[in-house]
Amino acid sequence: MSAGCRKQIIRPRPKRQTGNNSFKRKEDARCKINNVVLVHGGFVDGAGWRGVYDILKKDGFNVSIVQNPTITLAGDVAATKLVIDSQPGKVILVGHSYGGAVITEAGSEPNVVGLVYITAFAPDKGESVNTLIANPPPGAPVPPILPPKDGYLFLDKAKFPASFAGDVDQETAAFMADSQVPWGVDALGGAITEPAWKSKPSWYLLVRDDKMIPYPAQKSMAKRADATVAEVPGSHAIYVSNPKAVAALIEQAASGTN
Numbered sequence: 001m002s003a004g005c006r007k008q009i010i011r012p013r014p015k016r017q018t019g020n021n022s023f024k025r026k027e028d029a030r031c032k033i034n035n036v037v038l039v040h041g042g043f044v045d046g047a048g049w050r051g052v053y054d055i056l057k058k059d060g061f062n063v064s065i066v067q068n069p070t071i072t073l074a075g076d077v078a079a080t081k082l083v084i085d086s087q088p089g090k091v092i093l094v095g096h097s098y099g100g101a102v103i104t105e106a107g108s109e110p111n112v113v114g115l116v117y118i119t120a121f122a123p124d125k126g127e128s129v130n131t132l133i134a135n136p137p138p139g140a141p142v143p144p145i146l147p148p149k150d151g152y153l154f155l156d157k158a159k160f161p162a163s164f165a166g167d168v169d170q171e172t173a174a175f176m177a178d179s180q181v182p183w184g185v186d187a188l189g190g191a192i193t194e195p196a197w198k199s200k201p202s203w204y205l206l207v208r209d210d211k212m213i214p215y216p217a218q219k220s221m222a223k224r225a226d227a228t229v230a231e232v233p234g235s236h237a238i239y240v241s242n243p244k245a246v247a248a249l250i251e252q253a254a255s256g257t258n
Contacts, residue, residue, distance in 0.1 A: 033113060033254045035087040039066045039080055039106075041097025041120070042183035043155055043164070044176065051243030052250070059251065062088070066102075070183050073101060073128070073190020080106040087111060092254050093196075095120045096239050097213065098187065100221075101129055107196025114253045115197055118239055118246055119207040122221040124195055129188040132217070140214040152182035163211045166235035167242075176237070197225040203253045204229050205238065205246060212236040228252075 036056055038049045046065040056063045066083050068076040080102055084091055090113045095103035100120025107115050121129050136142070144159035155164060160177035168176070204222035206229055208215050213236065222229050230252075232238065232245045239246045 033090045033092050033256075034060070035062045035064070035089055035091045036250055036254065037064050037066060037080070037083050037087065037091055037093050039076075039093070039095040039099035039102050040068060041095070041099045042070055042153070042187070043180045045179075045181050048176070048237070048240050052239055052246050055243055055247040056250065059247075061251075061254070068099070068102065070098070070181055070187050072184060072186045073105065076102045076187065077106045081109055084109045084112060092116060092250060094118065094250055097121065097236065098129055098183070101190070101192065104195045104197060105190075105192050107200060108194055112196065113200065114256075115200055115202040116250050116253050117202065117204040117222070117225075117227065118249075119205060119210050119213055119218055119236060121213065122195070122197060122202075122204070122225050122227075123192045124224070125193065126191055128191045131191075132221075133188075137214050137216045140216075141211040143212050148185050151185050153185060153188075154180050154182065164235065165237040165240065166209065166211065167233075168235065168237050168240050172240065173237075176240075195225075197227070201253075201256075202227040203249055205249050206231040207234050207236065207238045209233055210236045210238075 040046045046067045049065050053063050064083050066080045068079055091111050092114045093103045093107050093112045094116040096118040097120050100117045100122050103115055104123055121132055123132060144156035144163050146154050146156055157177045161173035165173040165176055202225045204227035206218050230249050232242060234242050
């Protein structure tokens, strides 16, 4: 922290039934957190963060991208903690989709001071991605996940662009479909031991047209985490199609402003 940097303590407030982020510490803009760690979700790798990465780097941030194996939640948390622990200071931890489950568990690291969910899962203690997708809202779109093969999941390539990347240019969406990373069935079943959003401030980017994580489910998880919310139209691949909106929320979290 720079000399003369002042901390603003947010006084405890009455707990809401849907969240308990009571004792939150935020830093003023002069105390901006400089380290950002980006965590991708299932079916993709970290390359999709390139647009967000470029914006944050241009704005002076130290940005690291985790390459999750996406075989087990424990393995992905371990990979994320390796990156977190290598940072030179405090960290804003960002997760997209399944990456939200990863940051919920990995965010307990002491140098993580804020969590940013990009249309992501935010499980509670004992929950997993499987728990959260077990009862979709009525009328919610059904992701085109193919039956497991040797313990891994893929999306139907033909349906991938419409369901995952509806606002991404056609060529990029086709490439994403053809370069899918196998998502381990065990990763979806990994349960959270202690959700970091219960003790650390969080931000959530709601994406209205997401066909992978329904908008009502996003809103419910964001409300439960007592997250500071931003909202945009777009697809599940919003980090690819609208990196400016994603980077803007990350920078808001880094400066500790609402």
